Amino acid sequence: xxxxxxxxxxxxxxxxxxxxxxxxxxxxxxxxxxxxxxxxxxxxxxxxxxxxxxxxxxxxxxxxxxxxxxxxxxxxxxxxxxxxxxxxxxxxxxxxxxxxxxxxxxxxxxxxxxxxxxxxxxxxxxxxxxxxxxxxxxxxxxxxxxxxxxxxxxxxxxxxxxxxx
Numbered sequence: 001x002x003x004x005x006x007x008x009x010x011x012x013x014x015x016x017x018x019x020x021x022x023x024x025x026x027x028x029x030x031x032x033x034x035x036x037x038x039x040x041x042x043x044x045x046x047x048x049x050x051x052x053x054x055x056x057x058x059x060x061x062x063x064x065x066x067x068x069x070x071x072x073x074x075x076x077x078x079x080x081x082x083x084x085x086x087x088x089x090x091x092x093x094x095x096x097x098x099x100x101x102x103x104x105x106x107x108x109x110x111x112x113x114x115x116x117x118x119x120x121x122x123x124x125x126x127x128x129x130x131x132x133x134x135x136x137x138x139x140x141x142x143x144x145x146x147x148x149x150x151x152x153x154x155x156x157x158x159x160x161x162x163x164x165x
Contacts, residue, residue, distance in 0.1 A: 033066060033162040034059070040156045044144040047137045051087070054144050055133040059160040064126040069161040070098055072117040072133070075154040077146040078104045082138040086115050091130035097121055103138075122165070133158075 004012040013020050027033065036059045044054040059068060070088055078084050083103040089096050098119025121129065133156075135142060147154045 027164045029164055031164040033063070033164060034061070035162075036160045038158040038160070040158065041145050041154075043147070044135075045141060045146075046135075047139055047141045049136055049139060051134040051136050053132045053134050055156070056091070056130060057088075057133065057158045057160065058128055058130040059162065060128045062124050062127060062129050062162055064124060066124065066162050066164050068121040068124050068129060069159075069163055070117070070119045070121065070131065071159040071161075072098070072156065074100070074115045074117070074133075074156045075145050076115070076135075076156075077143040078102075078140060079143070080140040081105060082140040084115075084135065084137050084140075084142045086117060086133060086135045088117055088119060088131050088133055090121060091132055092125065097131070124162075131160075 002014040003010055009024070010022050011025050013022065038057050040055050040057075042055050046052065062068065072086075072088060074086055076084070081104060083101060085099065085101040087096050087099040098117040100115040100117045102115055121131075135144060145154050145156055
């Protein structure tokens, strides 16, 4: 077993090739603890006018004293005239963490827009934190991760970053 100490404080321990940082070690505010990138090719098509869950994202091993920064790039297509919206909510209590709304004039052609969502969860649970991507429409069809045979398919991407508060 090897130990690295600074001023009699253990900052790093190695046992049988496995390294660990003791819980007493504190990182400075703004320090990135972990980053998780999640691609999604789940295909959903609907025209539901109320919020409906279409995808699930999560991050593990979170400290409750930190925050989770959420970034999302949504690949989709709107059919016709109207508005569509996406939001990400915390699964445990349905608190909305970020939201994006967009519209199209619907001049007879379809519109592909790349909504982006940015938000943060400033009170995550210790351990695994799960979030739901939801969408709704003003009535026209929305296609989440729309693809055609011309391309290999489209993906939405999520980036969850744990940051020390």
